[in-house]
Amino acid sequence: MSDGTREIEALIDAMARLPGLGPRSARRAVLHLMARRATLMAPMAELMGHVAEAVRDCARCGNLGTGDLCAVCADPARATGEICVVEDVADLWAMERGRAFRGRYHVLGGVLSALDAVGPDELRIPLLLERVRDEGVTEVILALNATVDGQTTAHYIAEALEDRGVQVTSLAQGVPIGGELDYLDDGTIQAALRARKRV
Amino acid sequence: MSDGTREIEALIDAMARLPGLGPRSARRAVLHLMARRATLMAPMAELMGHVAEAVRDCARCGNLGTGDLCAVCADPARATGEICVVEDVADLWAMERGRAFRGRYHVLGGVLSALDAVGPDELRIPLLLERVRDEGVTEVILALNATVDGQTTAHYIAEALEDRGVQVTSLAQGVPIGGELDYLDDGTIQAALRARKRV
Numbered sequence: 001m002s003d004g005t006r007e008i009e010a011l012i013d014a015m016a017r018l019p020g021l022g023p024r025s026a027r028r029a030v031l032h033l034m035a036r037r038a039t040l041m042a043p044m045a046e047l048m049g050h051v052a053e054a055v056r057d058c059a060r061c062g063n064l065g066t067g068d069l070c071a072v073c074a075d076p077a078r079a080t081g082e083i084c085v086v087e088d089v090a091d092l093w094a095m096e097r098g099r100a101f102r103g104r105y106h107v108l109g110g111v112l113s114a115l116d117a118v119g120p121d122e123l124r125i126p127l128l129l130e131r132v133r134d135e136g137v138t139e140v141i142l143a144l145n146a147t148v149d150g151q152t153t154a155h156y157i158a159e160a161l162e163d164r165g166v167q168v169t170s171l172a173q174g175v176p177i178g179g180e181l182d183y184l185d186d187g188t189i190q191a192a193l194r195a196r197k198r199v
Numbered sequence: 200m201s202d203g204t205r206e207i208e209a210l211i212d213a214m215a216r217l218p219g220l221g222p223r224s225a226r227r228a229v230l231h232l233m234a235r236r237a238t239l240m241a242p243m244a245e246l247m248g249h250v251a252e253a254v255r256d257c258a259r260c261g262n263l264g265t266g267d268l269c270a271v272c273a274d275p276a277r278a279t280g281e282i283c284v285v286e287d288v289a290d291l292w293a294m295e296r297g298r299a300f301r302g303r304y305h306v307l308g309g310v311l312s313a314l315d316a317v318g319p320d321e322l323r324i325p326l327l328l329e330r331v332r333d334e335g336v337t338e339v340i341l342a343l344n345a346t347v348d349g350q351t352t353a354h355y356i357a358e359a360l361e362d363r364g365v366q367v368t369s370l371a372q373g374v375p376i377g378g379e380l381d382y383l384d385d386g387t388i389q390a391a392l393r394a395r396k397r398v
Binding site (some may be wrong): 012021037065066 | 202204206207209210213214216217218219220225228229230231232233234236239240241243244245246247248249250251252253254264265270282288292315359380392
């Protein structure tokens with residue numbers, strides 16, 4: 001680096017650890033910031049500091065928020081009878097963008113994985129069972145990724161909730177809206193065919 | 200956004216203005232940061248704040264640094280007789296990574312452009328002429344991009360330096376190291392052929 005200051009290099013190293021940025025693009029981003037240090041860099045630093053300080057895990061569902069409870073759990077308009085189980089906060093945000101679900105969430109913080117030695121107690125599964133017992137839950141919707149580990153986790157939770165008087169469902173699998181058959185993988189086509197509906 | 204806090208959204212918006220990041224990847228980056236708020240996000244915010252406050256344009260060459268003079272200009276080991284003219288700080292950094300040049304720089308802050316109404320006085324060209332007069336400069340190396348505007352700017356500077364008793368050179372054009380002829384554009388092949396050397 002031409003500039004001797006260690007802080008600039010440290011900032012580039014830190015930025016390079018963000019997903020989607022490598023060492024090259026981190027350098028470009030930092031240069032971009034330094035060229036706009038009053039209008040973009042200083043405000044971003046301040047925002048980032050505030051958020052880093054204010055953000056915490058929701059004590060109930062594991063979502064990120066700025067209070068003890070996240071915005072979803074704190075919203076009295078959200079139905080308490082339905083819990084949508086997701087792997088991580090990114091998935092929760094994706095569900096919220098869909099604006100279709102008006103219940104509450106439970107963020108597992110990962111999925112079961114024999115390979116990575118992730119068991120139920122490493123995830124927030126015991127907390128989920130507590131919530132189902134205590135919150136008058138009538139339906140648990142499993143919105144886990146359609147990967148092997150995601151589906152293993154879904155099965156595990158479905159079994160753990162058997163005989164608890166709660167309905168367990170999962171997201172439908174099929175052709176994505178706007179999806180072209182020609183570009184779909186075989187598994188999706190098979191799943192969509194098995195779940196075919198009368199028109 | 201699921202989380203009601205405006206600051207998180209504002210941070211995502213700010214991150215999305217970085218080169219190489221869009222709204223989607225900015226959201227991923229902010230989630231990544233919030234999941235590592237003690238180890239990555241808070242330190243990054245602090246670094247970014249420090250750099251935003253400390254960084255300034257070098258009074259002499261226009262490089263970014265933390266003092267009145269940048270690290271290159273402040274280094275007594277750098278030859279004062281040679282000035283390498285670059286369009287922006289990113290190009291200066293690229294030259295420094297090459298570790299081949301031991302002189303000093305002059306950052307123009309752009310290139311001449313009739314379309315964008317950028318004339319010599321919008322760039323740091325008058326300052327360059329002053330430096331050539333005052334610093335005992337013997338050679339000005341034009342390291343400008345091989346674009347139309349870059350080459351127009353190079354010609355303009357070369358003319359402005361005529362009869363000043365200073366040698367004006369430019370980077371050689373030719374086949375990049377490791378470059379395959381088959382993938383090169385015609386202009387590069389033509390330039391490399393014109394500049395061919397006896398082996």
